[in-house]
Amino acid sequence: MNAQSRTVEAAASTPVASPLRPRRRGLLDRLFSPFTMTVYALALGLGLGLGSAYEVMRGEYPFGAARIGPWHTWPDLGSGRADPYARAILAKRGDIPLALGEGLALRATQDSKGQPLDAACTYRIGALMPPTRLWTLAAYDGAGQPVQSELRRSGFTSAELLRNPDDTFAVVLSPLLQPGNWLKLPGSGPFTLSLRLYDMPGVAGAWKLGAEAMPSIERLECGA
Amino acid sequence: MSRWGRFLIATLCGLVLAAGTHIVVIFASPFMAERDAFDRLRATLDADKAQVIAGLGGTGTWLPQPDPAVALAACAFNLANGPARILMKTTPLFESLSFHAKATGVFYAVTDRAAVRDQLDIVVMTPRQLDEARAAEDDAEPVGQQEVRIVAPENQGFVIVRTVSPTPSQNAAAESAAGSVSCTIDEEG
Numbered sequence: 001m002n003a004q005s006r007t008v009e010a011a012a013s014t015p016v017a018s019p020l021r022p023r024r025r026g027l028l029d030r031l032f033s034p035f036t037m038t039v040y041a042l043a044l045g046l047g048l049g050l051g052s053a054y055e056v057m058r059g060e061y062p063f064g065a066a067r068i069g070p071w072h073t074w075p076d077l078g079s080g081r082a083d084p085y086a087r088a089i090l091a092k093r094g095d096i097p098l099a100l101g102e103g104l105a106l107r108a109t110q111d112s113k114g115q116p117l118d119a120a121c122t123y124r125i126g127a128l129m130p131p132t133r134l135w136t137l138a139a140y141d142g143a144g145q146p147v148q149s150e151l152r153r154s155g156f157t158s159a160e161l162l163r164n165p166d167d168t169f170a171v172v173l174s175p176l177l178q179p180g181n182w183l184k185l186p187g188s189g190p191f192t193l194s195l196r197l198y199d200m201p202g203v204a205g206a207w208k209l210g211a212e213a214m215p216s217i218e219r220l221e222c223g224a
Numbered sequence: 225m226s227r228w229g230r231f232l233i234a235t236l237c238g239l240v241l242a243a244g245t246h247i248v249v250i251f252a253s254p255f256m257a258e259r260d261a262f263d264r265l266r267a268t269l270d271a272d273k274a275q276v277i278a279g280l281g282g283t284g285t286w287l288p289q290p291d292p293a294v295a296l297a298a299c300a301f302n303l304a305n306g307p308a309r310i311l312m313k314t315t316p317l318f319e320s321l322s323f324h325a326k327a328t329g330v331f332y333a334v335t336d337r338a339a340v341r342d343q344l345d346i347v348v349m350t351p352r353q354l355d356e357a358r359a360a361e362d363d364a365e366p367v368g369q370q371e372v373r374i375v376a377p378e379n380q381g382f383v384i385v386r387t388v389s390p391t392p393s394q395n396a397a398a399e400s401a402a403g404s405v406s407c408t409i410d411e412e413g
Contacts, residue, residue, distance in 0.1 A: 032227035037234035044238030049245025057253065080330045087329060088250045091257035094264055095288050096296075096384055099322035101333025134318050134388055136293040138282070146282040146292045154282060154292045159390030196291055198318055198388055199335050 053088075061086045069211030070114075071106040071195060078105070103132070103198040104206050109190075111217040117192065119147075119185040120175065121222040125193075125215050127168035130206065133199035134158055137171060139183060140192050147191060149184040156181060174220075193217070254327040262326040265300040265382045274299045274385045274405040280395045293389055295399040299407035300382040307349040307357070307410040309371075310383050314339045315401045318388040323348060325378040332374050345371040347410065350379065383407060 030036070056062065062085050064076045076082050077097040082090070090097065098105040110116055111123060119141070129135055138155030139147045146154035156171055162181055163169045172178040175187035185191065195215075200206055257263065264286060268275045274297035278285035282292035290296065301308035312321060314336045321344065322333040338344060349357065354375055385405045389398035 028227060032230055034230070037230050040231075041234040041238040041241065044235065045241025046245055048238070048242035050249060052242070053246045053249035053253075056250070078330055078333075080328065082329045084250050087327065088253040090329065091254040091260040091327075093288050094259050094261050094286060096261050096298075096324065097330065098386075099320075099330040099333030102320040102322055102335060102386060134390065136291055136388065138289075138292050140289050144289050146290070148283075152281075157293045157388065157390045160392075192289075194289060194291070196294075198320070198386075199337065 056085060057088050057092045059089075061089055066207035068106070068207060068209055069214050070108045070110055070112045070217045071214055072108070073104060073106045073207055075100065075104075075207050078102075098196060100203050103196055103200050104203050106195045106197070106214075108193040108195070108217055111219045113219065115219060116190060117217075118222065119187055119189050119191045121185075122172065122174035122176065122178070122220040124170050124172050124218045124220055126170035127164075127215065128213065129158070129169075129215060130197060130209060130213050131201060132158075132197040135195065135197045137183075138194050138196075139173060139185065140194065141186060142190050144192075147184075147186055149186070151184055153183060156183065172220075260326070261298075261324070262300060262380060262382055265298050268299045268382075268407075269302060271299055272406055272408055273403060274383070274407060276399055276403050279399055280389055280392075291386075291388075295387045295389065295395075295402040297385040297387075297402035297405060298382050299405075300380070301348060301407065301409075303348065303350050303353065303376060303379045303381075305409050307347050307353050308383070309408050309410050310344070310346045310348070310405065311408075312336070312339075312344040312346075312385070312405045314342045314344070315387075315397065317390070317394060317398055317401055318386075319401060320386045321346065321405075322384045322386070323374065323376070323381065324384065325376055325381040328377050331377055331381075334372075340370050343370075347371050347373050348376050348381070348383075349373055351375050 061074050063083050064074050065072050066075055074086065077086055078100040135158045136155055141147050148154065161169050169181065171181040171183060173183045173185050175185045276295060276297045278287045278290040278296040280292065280295055282290040310321060312319065318336065320333065320335040323331050325331055334344065354373055385402045387398040387402040389395045
């Protein structure tokens, strides 16, 4: 209602049209009047500005990702040099990043061949890890919660791992029973992996490591 | 001016306004956020001990993607009330402290390896409080030789304690270690 009355006021200020003789103004004139154009510009500006900001804040951190094989990390998040987008996303998520002084956190959503991680498949993660005091590997379901199973295990730490005689290791993620270091997957849906390297020496340049220094994620078979 | 000219100018104005709105929202949101980590930790402002906010197993916490092998405790500080003193006694477990400002993120982190005589004694201060502490120091009788003083970029922030439990049998020890870190407010001298 208010918008309409304002249109009439705007029309009254021009000498050609008056509220007494509205039929002399065509529909197009009214559509392109300064008032409707102002409303249009404001709506476009606010709608697009707020919408794009909201859309960006719902997604991943847009800048500064470093990839090492299947793993990616955002080193600036843990060093206090985070860009404004990263700060906004952190605030929205309520997340608390791992500081570089504590270690390096890496995530994987795909295997080494670039296929998305699927909880119905079997994966082998190994065989080397960069030198670090302690590391943890954890799997999360699509909602970001640690995977749950009757084994009460949603990840491994470097201390509880069974290793090969040559000090390599393999963690097998599968919905089906596996020998060795078995992490049970829920059996359906996507999942993500987080690898956290605590107290890592030389962490400031760690994301320049080659893919061969990091464990690979190899898909073995799919479906049961 | 023709109709289309007017429409074009209105569209351009709209786009410029959109860019401005986008930038303002992105820059302002860390300061305006009401569900960010600091606001969720506001209840720990008055606590003397760090409060465990994500226990082992990683369930029942608001923290996104918690490490299930880590006991994570936190205490918030507001330097307007005085410098915040964080005291951590080391245990055989990995333990780290990280210092976060509300809007600008991590500003300092240290692990138990830096401990002196099995403890870490860290004081978070504003630049002014640091000047006052230096001025109050007596050269003949130095105090606080073992404390580490760090300047925070903002008054509001929080300290995060992470204790890793390497095996499930050490879970109880890890949680009690994380929760035993003390955070107190230093009286202004």
